Amino acid sequence: MSNILHILNGDATLGGFEQTGLEGNVMVWREALSEGPVSKNVSSADFWEKRSEFICKAFDETPEHYHDRMIVHLEKLNEPYHEINLWFEYDLHCQINLLGAMMLLEQQTNLSAPAIYLICPAEFPGIENFGGMGELNGGQLEYLYDTIRVQLGKYDFTLATQAWNLYVSHNAEALKVWLDETLFWGNLHQLKLAMQAHLKRLQVNENGLNYIHQKLLDIYKSGITNKHEIYSAFWQTEKIYGMGDSELDIYLSYLAHRGYILER
Known part of the structure; x- marks a missing residue:
């Protein structure tokens, strides 16, 4: 067994990573903790049962598929x-998944044993509109590693523990105070922007809509009513959220349920 583990942010990065010469075992983090129920104790069975229920309902997944693609792989964290x-x-989707992974490591791993490293790019030299590590080949990922x-x-x-506890509390005022009072962000260089983006999701306007709901509604009202065109328009200015089609569909369904838009 290798003494090194690489936890990847999703399957998009796996192809490029397999081209690298980096030693170690690989675990793909196939979750979207930025949506749905979360709680402080990430290592509890209850946490993952609730995640399974949510993922299966929101993303048309089966419990067996979720178990095989996510839960089984958590056992790798028990290895020495x-x-x-x-x-x-850097985006909210990834940063919340990162917090979840860090909490899991802290709650069930003896942190005095493994050295834990972070590779967190917000950009890549020579690539305009960098869309994430899924765009990179093996050599480029090795460059980030080095x-x-x-x-x-x-x-x-x-x-990370403070951020996670605030995230699961859904308390906008407490999060705002923490963001204002935290002056040093250690090695979590992208966390502040992501948590600021999350704060905008917690704050709702007079119509009961948060920032993402309102942004999608404004796009719809501008005459862009095709789902895929709505996605594209949203991503042009809101890359910080890191949301895919399925996650945006949760917000669009809410708007349709409230009668603001017609789903197509």
Whole structure:
């Protein structure tokens, strides 16, 4: 068994990663913790039961498929690695998944054993409108590993725990205070922007709509009513959320249910 584990942010990165010469076992984090029920104890059976229920309902998944693609792989974290590398990006989707992975490691791993590193690119040299690590080949991923990889320390895990606890609390005021008062972000360089984006989801306007609902509604009202064109228009300005079609559909369905739009 290798002494190194790489946790990848999704299947899009796996193809490129398999082209690298990097040693180690691989675990793909196939979750979307930025949507649906979450709680403080990520290592509990109840946490993953609720996630399975949500994922199966929201994304037309089966419990067996979710179990095989996500739950089974969590067992890898019980193995005695000397080094764990977390490959996650800057957007809210990835940052919340990163927090979840860090909480799981902290709650069920002896952190004095493995060195834990983060590879978290917000851009890539020579690539305009960088869309994420799924665009990169093996050589480019090795470049990130060699140039931006940072070792996470005790402060980073303290900060991540604070962020996670605020995330699961759904308390906009407490999150705003924390964002205003936190002046040093350690090695979690992308966390502040992501949590600021999340704050905008917690705040609702007089119509009961949050920032994403209102943004999608404005796009719809501008005359863009085809779903895929709505996605594209949203992504042009809101890459920070890192949402795919299925996640945006949750918000569009809410707008349709409220009678704001006609779903197509």
